[in-house]
Amino acid sequence: MEKISWNDFEKVLIVAGTIVRVEDFPEARKPAYRIWADFGPYGELKTSAQFTKLYDRDTLVGRQVIGIINFPEKQIGPFRSQFLLSGFETPEGVVLASIERSVPNGTRLS
Numbered sequence: 001m002e003k004i005s006w007n008d009f010e011k012v013l014i015v016a017g018t019i020v021r022v023e024d025f026p027e028a029r030k031p032a033y034r035i036w037a038d039f040g041p042y043g044e045l046k047t048s049a050q051f052t053k054l055y056d057r058d059t060l061v062g063r064q065v066i067g068i069i070n071f072p073e074k075q076i077g078p079f080r081s082q083f084l085l086s087g088f089e090t091p092e093g094v095v096l097a098s099i100e101r102s103v104p105n106g107t108r109l110s
Contacts, residue, residue, distance in 0.1 A: 013070040014086075014109035015039055016099055022057040027077045033057060034079060040106025042069055045082040053093025064099045066109065 017037035025032045031052040038044050045067070051060065068084040075081075086097040 011070075012068060013042075014066060014068050015042065015105075016064055016103045016107045016109075017042075017045070017067050017069075017083075017105050018064050019060050019062065020044065022060045024057070025077075025079065027079070029077070032076075033060070035060065035085060037065060037067060037083070037085070038105050039067060039069060039083075040104055042106050045069060046079075047081045047083050047085050048076045048079055049085045049087070049094070051085075051087065051094050051096060054095060060096075063096070064102060064105075066097045066099065 017039040019035055019037050021036040023034045025034045025048055028048060030050055032048045032050045033052060034046060035049055036044055036046045066086040068086065069082070071084055073080050073082050087094040088097065
């Protein structure tokens with residue numbers, strides 16, 4: 001395991017956001033959703049995420065999530081992903097990393 005410095009960690013912008021829209025993504029190679037989240041002062045950003053095994057679209061809308069928002073955009077088929085939605089891969093599917101209590105959208109992880 002490679003160690004990183006505190007300065008490296010401070011470069012990663014990990015913030016709270018609220019999912020505002022979820023669509024199926026039939027063009028994806030692996031089952032995935034297209035997800036839009038409101039990150040407050042950082043705006044609304046979109047991503048593709050493989051949360052289809054454990055979550056229905058309707059159960060995701062309104063959930064507060066943890067996003068990494070300063071990676072470069074990534075082309076995923078016909079879709080441009082603007083942030084990384086955090087989760088944990090398990091044999092049953094990807095488990096969404098979530099926030100225990102509501103915080104303002106855009107709040108940075110500390």
